[in-house]
Amino acid sequence: MARSTYKRTEEEKRNLKVDLSRIPEWESEIESIRSRFRRFSLPKISSAASLVHEMRKKLYIGRHSDRERDAEALENWKRSLSIDSLIRMSDDYSAPTFLRSGVEENIIDKIRSTLEQTERQLAEYRTRGVTDSFWVSVFTSKVDSDTVKRFEQQKTDYLALSREIPRVAEAIRLLDEVRSESREFANRVSKIKERLWLAEEKMDAIERFEAKHGRVFGKASAVDNKTRERASSLKRLVKKTKDCPYCGSELGVDPHLDHIYPVSKGGLSVIENLVWCCSACNTVKSDKGLMQFLKERGFSIDRTLSRLHALGKHV
Incomplete structure (x- = not known):
């Protein structure tokens, strides 16, 4: 699965809904799936893929343009072949079509049926008689020798192909087995990797935040209660404004002291992380990150950030 192209803010990254404690569990599950695929010899x-491709080309299976495209895709796929590429083979659109969709089952049937048809045609020609004269073949039931030679060569070619049937059958069986496993696990691995990417993004954002601010706003879930108690003691030190810094409306008679960076997300009770806001905003914001709250409410992010910066808040 490709990473999202959406550019998250640093706060959004820190507030990503991903449980960092589950990273070892997810990594272990992916490794277990990889171990399952290691029984396959790369x-x-x-x-097997090369043999199937060559047979499809010799038998003219599929359109010429598709075979040409598959030839290039196959070489690229083989160069980067790994356990991970086997896992995602069933939905890897950079891989040859026949590896993803399993269209190689026609190979053996086509070899056998074409050989049988060729032998029947030759038997018919011999019954009708063969002539070296083209004009005799035109005005009689006899068949010209060049036509017979073409069918005899075709028989020779298909006899050679028929001797490859055991190898082709084994190649098809092997690719079918890998494809079946891929269909079972590819989506699960993709989802786990997406979670790990998000977890990595979140951890990196937290590390950058802590490197910049020390651990003032660092993760502190273990001391949430003390953090909230400290907030109460700081109330008189936090400056009140006439208007709510979030929505811009009047602060009202019952303002609430809010943690800009929520306690549940690791925010601590320091003046730079505390602000008086209207009761309506505080009730809705709850433990949401600032950006999430502003977007959900449709508030102007630029104006809100300007108001908070003017108050000396870190956002």
């Missing part, structure tokens, strides 16, 4: 998989 060189054998590569050889």
Whole structure:
């Protein structure tokens, strides 16, 4: 699964809904799935894919343009072949079509049926008789020798192909097995990797935040109660304004002291992280991150940040 192209703010990254404590569990599950795929020999998989592709080309299976495109895709796929590429084979759109969709089952049937048809045609020609004269073949039931030679060569070619049937059958069986496993696990691995990417993004954002501010706003869930108690003691030191810094409306007669960076997300009770806001905003904001709250309410982010900066708040 591709990473999202959406550019998150640093606060949004820190507030990502991903449980960092589950990272070892997710990594262990991916490793377990990889171990399952390690029973497949990568060189054998590569050889099986090449054999199937060559057979499809010799038998003219599919459109010429598709075969040409698959030839290039196959070489690229083989160069980067790994356990991870086997896991995602069923939905890897950079891989050859026949590896993803399993269209190689026609190969053996086509070899056998074409060989049988060729032998029947030759038997019919021999019954009708063969002539070296084209004009005799035109005005009689006899068949010209060049036509017979073409069918005899075709028989020779398909006899050679028929001797490859055991190898082709084994290659198809192997690719079918990998594809079946991929269909079972590819989506799960993709989802886990997405969570790990988010977890990595969140951890990096937290590390950058703590490197910049020390641990003033660092994660402190273990001391949430003390943090809230400290907030009460700081009330008189936090400056009140006439208007709510979030929505811009009047602060009202019952303003609330709010943690800009929520306690539940690791925010601590320091003056730079505390602000008086109207009761309506505080009730709705709850433990949401600032950016999430502003977007959900449709408030101007630029104006709100300007008001908070003017109050000396870190956002």
